[in-house]
Amino acid sequence: MNPDQLKFDANGLIPAVVQDYFSKKVLTVAYMNRESLEISMKEGKTCFYSRSRQTLWRKGETSGNTQEIVTIKTDCDMDALVVEVIKAGPACHTGEESCFFNEVYESESHKDFSMEALYDVIAGRKLNPKEGSYTTYLFNKGVDKILKKVGEECTEVIIEGKAGDKEAAVYEIADLAYHLMVLMVEMGITPADVFAQLASRHVIDKKVKQERMQ
Numbered sequence: 183m184n185p186d187q188l189k190f191d192a193n194g195l196i197p198a199v200v201q202d203y204f205s206k207k208v209l210t211v212a213y214m215n216r217e218s219l220e221i222s223m224k225e226g227k228t229c230f231y232s233r234s235r236q237t238l239w240r241k242g243e244t245s246g247n248t249q250e251i252v253t254i255k256t257d258c259d260m261d262a263l264v265v266e267v268i269k270a271g272p273a274c275h276t277g278e279e280s281c282f283f284n285e286v287y288e289s290e291s292h293k294d295f296s297m298e299a300l301y302d303v304i305a306g307r308k309l310n311p312k313e314g315s316y317t318t319y320l321f322n323k324g325v326d327k328i329l330k331k332v333g334e335e336c337t338e339v340i341i342e343g344k345a346g347d348k349e350a351a352v353y354e355i356a357d358l359a360y361h362l363m364v365l366m367v368e369m370g371i372t373p374a375d376v377f378a379q380l381a382s383r384h385v386i387d388k389k390v391k392q393e394r395m396q
Contacts, residue, residue, distance in 0.1 A: 185219060189261040195231060198263040200273065202280075203252045204377035205298050209273035210281040214263065219254075226251050228267060247271030268378070298373050300360070305367045320364050328368055331361045 190196050195213040202209055212230040214222065218238050221229040228241040228249040242248030249267035256263055274281040307317040320328050335358035342351040366372070 183256070183260075185216070185223075187260055188219075188256060188263075189259065190216065191261075193233075195233070196261060196263055198228075198230065198265050200228065200249065200265045200267055202273075203266040203268050204374050204381070205296065207280055207296075207298070208282055209249075209267070209269065209279070219263075222251060222265075223254070228265060242270065245271065245275075247273065249273070268374075297359075297363070301363050301367070301373055304360075304363050308367050317364060320361075321368065325365075325368055328361065328365050332358070332365055335361050 188196055194215045196215075196219070198212050198214050200209045200212065201207065212228075213233060214229075215231040215238075218229040218231045221238070221240075225240075228251060230239055230241065231237070232239050240248075248270045249265075250270070252266045252268060254263055254265050272279050274283070276283075304317055307315055308321050311318040311321070320331065335354060338354040339351065339358050342354050366376075
């Protein structure tokens with residue numbers, strides 16, 4: 183669509199919800215004017231308008247925590263934006279990955295879960311060991327023990343997959359996923375690293391498909 187169709191407010195601004203491209207987590211809410219939007223599209227990195235300072239600011243210009251833009255979408259009323267980004271470093275000036283980390287309410291029956299949240303818990307066990315924790319035990323034993331467990335869980339997945347037992351396979355896949363994340367933390371690999379690799383393969387696969395159709 184043409185950016186001329188967007189509806190900026192009386193101050194010439196439009197809210198921009200910035201979202202992590204891989205995890206879909208909301209990182210921050212900022213504002214853009216026409217100029218900052220044009221800069222963002224031209225440079226491929228987020229540029230906003232500061233209402234407090236009354237000036238443009240490029241995300242990461244001082245911190246280095248830039249945000250590479252993947253897509254910019256507008257809502258049905260064309261008065262708000264969602265900007266999907268691949269971030270280099272925390273999105274929040276506090277050092278948090280997202281500006282939205284102060285919990286106000288969470289339903290007991292629908293507690294939030296994500297692979298990233300589980301990864302953070304595992305990473306926390308490495309930084310702050312907890313007595314009696316199985317995760318701490320694995321880190322204390324070292325990479326050889328972790329790799330052994332990954333191998334064992336791989337074998338269990340193969341066995342249950344061959345048997346066609348879906349429930350048992352799900353159980354073993356969950357065990358494998360957990361131990362893989364322990365290995366990732368041990369090696370300094372993040373979920374974003376893996377998602378980026380998968381995304382690059384998706385692009386390659388899409389190109390191959392297009393070439394075959396020609």
